[in-house]
Amino acid sequence: MWQLKSNDLSTERLLQEESLFSIGNGYIGVRGCFDEAPDLISNTIRGSYINGFYDRVPILYDESASGFPTVKDKQPRVMDTQTSLILLDGETVVIKASQIRDYFRVLDLQKGLMERSYKYITKSGKAAKIAFRRMASFAAKNILCYEIDIYYDGEIEIISFLDSDVRNHSDSYDPRVANGHDKLLHLNKLSIEGTLVFCEMETITTKIPILSMIEYEVTCLDSGHYSLEHNLEEQKIATKAKSKRHLKLQKKCIFIDGTRSSCLYEEAMEIHSKYSKHSFDDLISMQEEYLNSFWNASDIEIYGCDNIQEAIRFQLFQLLQSVGKDEISNISAKGLSGEGYEGHYFWDTEIYVLPLFQMTQPELAKQLLLYRYHILPQAKQRAKEMGHNKGAAYPWRTISGIECSSYFPAGTAQYHINADIAYGFIQYYLYHGDKSFMLEAAAEVIFETARIWLEIGHWYKGAYHIDNVTGPDEYTAIVNNNYYTNAMAKYHLYWADKLYHELHEYNNADFEELCHKINLTSDEVNEMRLASEAMHLVYDEELGIHAQDDSFLRKAVWDFANTTPDQYPLLLHIHPLTIYRYQVLKQPDTVLAHFLLEDYADTETMKRSYDYYEKITTHDSSLSSCIYGIMASRCGYYEKAYEYFMEAVRLDLDDKHSNTKDGLHMANLAGSCLGIINGFAGYRIKETGISIDPIVPNELAGYRFRIHYLDAWLEIDVNELVRIKLLQGKPLKITIYNKDYIVADTIEIERKQL
Amino acid sequence: MWQLKSNDLSTERLLQEESLFSIGNGYIGVRGCFDEAPDLISNTIRGSYINGFYDRVPILYDESASGFPTVKDKQPRVMDTQTSLILLDGETVVIKASQIRDYFRVLDLQKGLMERSYKYITKSGKAAKIAFRRMASFAAKNILCYEIDIYYDGEIEIISFLDSDVRNHSDSYDPRVANGHDKLLHLNKLSIEGTLVFCEMETITTKIPILSMIEYEVTCLDSGHYSLEHNLEEQKIATKAKSKRHLKLQKKCIFIDGTRSSCLYEEAMEIHSKYSKHSFDDLISMQEEYLNSFWNASDIEIYGCDNIQEAIRFQLFQLLQSVGKDEISNISAKGLSGEGYEGHYFWDTEIYVLPLFQMTQPELAKQLLLYRYHILPQAKQRAKEMGHNKGAAYPWRTISGIECSSYFPAGTAQYHINADIAYGFIQYYLYHGDKSFMLEAAAEVIFETARIWLEIGHWYKGAYHIDNVTGPDEYTAIVNNNYYTNAMAKYHLYWADKLYHELHEYNNADFEELCHKINLTSDEVNEMRLASEAMHLVYDEELGIHAQDDSFLRKAVWDFANTTPDQYPLLLHIHPLTIYRYQVLKQPDTVLAHFLLEDYADTETMKRSYDYYEKITTHDSSLSSCIYGIMASRCGYYEKAYEYFMEAVRLDLDDKHSNTKDGLHMANLAGSCLGIINGFAGYRIKETGISIDPIVPNELAGYRFRIHYLDAWLEIDVNELVRIKLLQGKPLKITIYNKDYIVADTIEIERKQL
Numbered sequence A, B: 001m002w003q004l005k006s007n008d009l010s011t012e013r014l015l016q017e018e019s020l021f022s023i024g025n026g027y028i029g030v031r032g033c034f035d036e037a038p039d040l041i042s043n044t045i046r047g048s049y050i051n052g053f054y055d056r057v058p059i060l061y062d063e064s065a066s067g068f069p070t071v072k073d074k075q076p077r078v079m080d081t082q083t084s085l086i087l088l089d090g091e092t093v094v095i096k097a098s099q100i101r102d103y104f105r106v107l108d109l110q111k112g113l114m115e116r117s118y119k120y121i122t123k124s125g126k127a128a129k130i131a132f133r134r135m136a137s138f139a140a141k142n143i144l145c146y147e148i149d150i151y152y153d154g155e156i157e158i159i160s161f162l163d164s165d166v167r168n169h170s171d172s173y174d175p176r177v178a179n180g181h182d183k184l185l186h187l188n189k190l191s192i193e194g195t196l197v198f199c200e201m202e203t204i205t206t207k208i209p210i211l212s213m214i215e216y217e218v219t220c221l222d223s224g225h226y227s228l229e230h231n232l233e234e235q236k237i238a239t240k241a242k243s244k245r246h247l248k249l250q251k252k253c254i255f256i257d258g259t260r261s262s263c264l265y266e267e268a269m270e271i272h273s274k275y276s277k278h279s280f281d282d283l284i285s286m287q288e289e290y291l292n293s294f295w296n297a298s299d300i301e302i303y304g305c306d307n308i309q310e311a312i313r314f315q316l317f318q319l320l321q322s323v324g325k326d327e328i329s330n331i332s333a334k335g336l337s338g339e340g341y342e343g344h345y346f347w348d349t350e351i352y353v354l355p356l357f358q359m360t361q362p363e364l365a366k367q368l369l370l371y372r373y374h375i376l377p378q379a380k381q382r383a384k385e386m387g388h389n390k391g392a393a394y395p396w397r398t399i400s401g402i403e404c405s406s407y408f409p410a411g412t413a414q415y416h417i418n419a420d421i422a423y424g425f426i427q428y429y430l431y432h433g434d435k436s437f438m439l440e441a442a443a444e445v446i447f448e449t450a451r452i453w454l455e456i457g458h459w460y461k462g463a464y465h466i467d468n469v470t471g472p473d474e475y476t477a478i479v480n481n482n483y484y485t486n487a488m489a490k491y492h493l494y495w496a497d498k499l500y501h502e503l504h505e506y507n508n509a510d511f512e513e514l515c516h517k518i519n520l521t522s523d524e525v526n527e528m529r530l531a532s533e534a535m536h537l538v539y540d541e542e543l544g545i546h547a548q549d550d551s552f553l554r555k556a557v558w559d560f561a562n563t564t565p566d567q568y569p570l571l572l573h574i575h576p577l578t579i580y581r582y583q584v585l586k587q588p589d590t591v592l593a594h595f596l597l598e599d600y601a602d603t604e605t606m607k608r609s610y611d612y613y614e615k616i617t618t619h620d621s622s623l624s625s626c627i628y629g630i631m632a633s634r635c636g637y638y639e640k641a642y643e644y645f646m647e648a649v650r651l652d653l654d655d656k657h658s659n660t661k662d663g664l665h666m667a668n669l670a671g672s673c674l675g676i677i678n679g680f681a682g683y684r685i686k687e688t689g690i691s692i693d694p695i696v697p698n699e700l701a702g703y704r705f706r707i708h709y710l711d712a713w714l715e716i717d718v719n720e721l722v723r724i725k726l727l728q729g730k731p732l733k734i735t736i737y738n739k740d741y742i743v744a745d746t747i748e749i750e751r752k753q754l
Helices: A011-020 A264-274 A280-298 A306-322 A348-360 A362-374 A376-385 A416-432 A435-456 A483-506 A508-518 A522-533 A576-580 A590-596 A603-615 A625-635 A638-649 A666-680 B011-020 B264-274 B280-298 B306-322 B348-360 B362-374 B376-385 B416-432 B435-456 B483-506 B508-518 B522-533 B576-580 B590-596 B603-615 B625-635 B638-649 B666-680
Strands: A003-006 A028-030 A048-050 A055-058 A071-074 A084-088 A100-108 A113-121 A127-136 A143-163 A185-193 A196-203 A209-219 A226-232 A236-257 A301-303 A457-460 A463-466 A684-686 A689-692 A702-709 A712-718 A721-728 A732-736 A739-743 A746-750 B003-006 B028-030 B048-050 B055-058 B071-074 B084-088 B100-108 B113-121 B127-136 B143-163 B185-193 B196-203 B209-219 B226-232 B236-257 B301-303 B457-460 B463-466 B684-686 B689-692 B702-709 B712-718 B721-728 B732-736 B739-743 B746-750
Touching: A003 A011, A003 A306, A028 A127, A127 A280, A143 A209, A143 A280, A185 A226, A185 A236, A196 A236, A196 A264, A209 A226, A209 A264, A236 A264, A280 A306, A280 A348, A280 A702, A301 A306, A306 A638, A306 A666, A348 A362, A348 A416, A348 A666, A348 A702, A362 A376, A362 A416, A362 A435, A376 A435, A416 A435, A416 A483, A416 A684, A416 A702, A435 A457, A435 A483, A435 A508, A435 A522, A463 A483, A463 A522, A483 A508, A483 A522, A483 A590, A590 A603, A590 A625, A603 A625, A625 A638, A625 A666, A638 A666, A666 A702, A712 A732, A721 A732, A721 A739, A739 A746, B003 B011, B003 B306, B028 B127, B127 B280, B143 B209, B143 B280, B185 B226, B185 B236, B196 B236, B196 B264, B209 B226, B209 B264, B236 B264, B280 B306, B280 B348, B280 B702, B301 B306, B306 B638, B306 B666, B348 B362, B348 B416, B348 B666, B348 B702, B362 B376, B362 B416, B362 B435, B376 B435, B416 B435, B416 B483, B416 B684, B416 B702, B435 B457, B435 B483, B435 B508, B435 B522, B463 B483, B463 B522, B483 B508, B483 B522, B483 B590, B590 B603, B590 B625, B603 B625, B625 B638, B625 B666, B638 B666, B666 B702, B712 B732, B721 B732, B721 B739, B739 B746
Parallel strands: A689 A732, B689 B732
Antiparallel strands: A003 A100, A028 A048, A055 A071, A084 A143, A100 A113, A113 A127, A127 A143, A143 A236, A185 A196, A196 A209, A209 A236, A226 A236, A301 A702, A457 A463, A684 A689, A702 A712, A712 A721, A721 A746, A732 A739, B003 B100, B028 B048, B055 B071, B084 B143, B100 B113, B113 B127, B127 B143, B143 B236, B185 B196, B196 B209, B209 B236, B226 B236, B301 B702, B457 B463, B684 B689, B702 B712, B712 B721, B721 B746, B732 B739
């Protein structure tokens, strides 16, 4: 249950497994390609990536308009360090089922490495034992290690490459993958210094340098009888190790880039000397130690279902591998596991991934928020470009902070990202009550983003309206009073007003300074409060639900009966204008708002809403099932809760959206973990405190997880009983099944039966 | 009053005059560039064009989606025949104010040619008299003629080019001009055959050939003492004529293209021999004859204001020069006078240009309609691409019939073009009662386009709704129940039902065959009738007006007070999403519907509507002022009627939109002529007959024009009296000031005083 395993060598599966078996540490990531035989899969996506590292490419429009972004960030595929050729008595090892025995690979979630091995039968019938290991060190983020270990009764040769000839993956058909602009780096220098080889490259447009350095180490049983030589070729360095009977080649690659460092070579040498005494095994020990601590805080234990246990841990591990751990980086839609969505960061962070880290890894959560603070200047600039007089408009997709969305109806029009980000900061405040962080970073983001609602909203007949936005459901675009947006804005504005007073009280002088800096007055905050109070949340009396937007419920319902399975996802088969014309959802919108802001509607309304919208949702987005699962629990639809959860938790493992090859769906990885915590356990955090409402689906025996809340650390264990244990901190109140308890040590109550 | 004159040599004005002094005949057009000194204006748009001739270029999208067009038509700049160098004693003539005296040019609207002349002072102080003429023959559409006539006491040399090195104009900033893809033709062959020179080219993608042939003729006072030689250079043929004291070079250019001909060379030679005996002056005589007949039918005489008279005749003439006269071609947004909008045909044809020809040039009107019939197959194909089960969806912009709009919110979303085209056919029927044309072409277009309303509309609470369309006002996009669209669809569907019965009665067998061909049943027609009857036309009780769409009147009004003059047109300065958020119009929408379908609202509603919408209209579109002028007359706002009319009638002459350089605004040219007929004279045509409601603005003394109606030809003369004269045909009913009269010969009644 701590391992993802595979013995599948089929070509289609291998492309998908490149994503599943990715290795990363939040700074650097490398897809789970085969070291040997790089042309095994014709369309292999042989990528390594650095989080937050970007080039810029032009965006061309056939018909342009004012304010359209003219360039966008793009995450380059960096120099390839994973490729090696293996020769046995001069015969190149190729991956052919007929020559392979006992193929096996494993992603070890406790050790934090990927291992792969097989028995290879040469054409002359001789057998070799070949094993690989690779790891991206969490403790030393710049280090990526590979090991190839071969036993063979003959001559063994490994030619390992440091290859600068890399191009990004491109797909002109699928809008979820990028098109063109595949060459993003140029080579500055390849060099060899003693046992070290260097590759210095630079992004073509942004001129950000990146350096990769490899140190090779050879071991063989018959010590001394090996050779190692480096050959500088035009675009790569080929390192050849040779021995007989046994050869183990270890590569320690150091990556360093210009977004974080100005003296790449010097810093690389420093890191190198700092870790020069660390063997591969030493690094593995450090990795295990790091992961031990991670799992202690973040594991979600599943009782009675190994299948789910494996999936959940796989997801937690992959999130950890992809999440940025400094203010330069965040977590992109596909993390560091692929090139879908060009390495861009979306609202996925705040609404899907961040909540998980808020509970379990506060420091990581804080870093994700600091990234947003770091790009606030660009968001303010973007607001100006959009014609707003003040405030910040966060980009729908970005790496460096600039708006990188070229299709505004499902991009820039999603103003809700402003509220989503504010929501993240507010949740952090609820979790940790950290007023100094509010003062230093959060408040500025919350106020500047809140200002946008005053810019794009207006009063109409005593209510506050927000027109011409797109909500989370991208199958309806550019509408008025989208429920999700308005509800989130209402919450956002409420908090802006509340914080304004709380921070005044907390540290009047410093807060006054901030207000002065951003020119915030009590009049403006008062406007925010009034807008929040009068926010127009469209309610349909007849259906007893909130309408997704002003006109949504008056539209025709999509003709599901005459839509064939091959027409899904609709976005790949139907013109968006035609999709927008109908009541049809890509993903939850109002239902998502009910999850995030459940106090804005009563339970019966939420249930009716669920019933109505679920019927017309295609789940064409990978962000859909997990939320429907969580809200199914909330509505008491326990069978559905389980079904949706299972859909989400196996989405990448079973390649349900047929695009896992482009990278893992980070939001869904997190969302399905939330399926346990917010879904089955019914965990919520509000101003009034935390609460749970746990159920256990019939298919499981229970689950256990730990959360931080204020200065406390709690374990929530749901089995036949619900047991809450205070692991650290002062006694605190928790609401269980709508009844308040004080947890001082452990409390146990009966679990609700379905 | 039959001439457009200029003696302006300022550089900015010259670029604009390239458009104003364009020469064309509906097949070929050439901008009014200077023959000599081609580099006079650095950004000259030195173009010649063939109507309906096109290449295709890819449309690239940064984020593509299903159904987006991937290629578009583009009107290529064809081989240049207008360039000549003039040398006087070896000194090249350059256009410098210091060397030019008595510069003058004129576009002669009766002769149908452009003349230009000046006295040129060489550096040594000698004077030359230089004159130019050019003409595109209406009688022989393939022929374009140039003449250069020079008197100079010394050696005169003219080097005239047939130049294949042409590229389209490109502007990456202005969305109204195209960007990139400037090389659309490649050269196949240049050749010289005796006195004839040939240039054969081909569009790069569509492989449509085009041939240009020039015959040169030299005359000089000192006959015999001249030389003429052709030099074949890499991309052009240079023809050098030389003489002393006097030299007249005449060029007869024949253009022929592969959209209309399969044997270009042979046809060119045929045309050549047919006109081989025709001198330049013979062709001018034919031209005058043609134009005499044109003006007899189409002139709008203005009493008491030369300024307007000049402008109106200029407009009528330019429309005639640009309008296509076969089913391959139509009239593009800029006609044959420039490259704005890439030579595409829009709804401008049916709503602005066609009405004028319906009244005055029925044959031209019919050709414009036949073009739409000709591209019906592509429109049916497009409907499929948009996900519709049946019907035809006409492209928003096109040459060959395919959708060429890459920005669908202000392109494909304008489904109203279907009704606009149907409206054109219906008007033709009202004018000429031509049931055989209905049966042969019109009905099929009307039914196939009507089907789209059943595809995109739906029933909601007993009313018929049409969601997710964009109306004519492009400052609001993708809305529900746009008044213009719904009203036009209502009319369209009403006529579909009506025609179904009338054609059954007219010719049951043939009509049954058509119904069978397009699979049209009475059930479907019945659905159309029901939809028409129940069409949802949003009416706001409080304001007493029709809302532009469901949500329009609930939006915030644009902050006009804080918009500086340099922020107009808004489309060049504000992001469309921000524009769409507000009540702000680029051009009339509901007000235009009131013009076209005045019986759908009472006069008081139309007046309130005018009052309301006018205040929030920017007139950023050149299609705006003329309609506001017409409707001002209808509402009794006579001062405004005159002001808007003057704005429209001088739009290109005074370059009011600062883009006349990209071509003349064809819709406005026609629209301002309608300003007299539909505006001041209040002319309308309906099922019940024709009516007028004439007024004369204080600034004029009156006006006169002639119209065809059924088999009659009428003159309407408005002066102190309103005099209606039946020029041809049987007596008929006309309604004047709401009172019915029968015109048998002439009737005279008192004109309404303002």
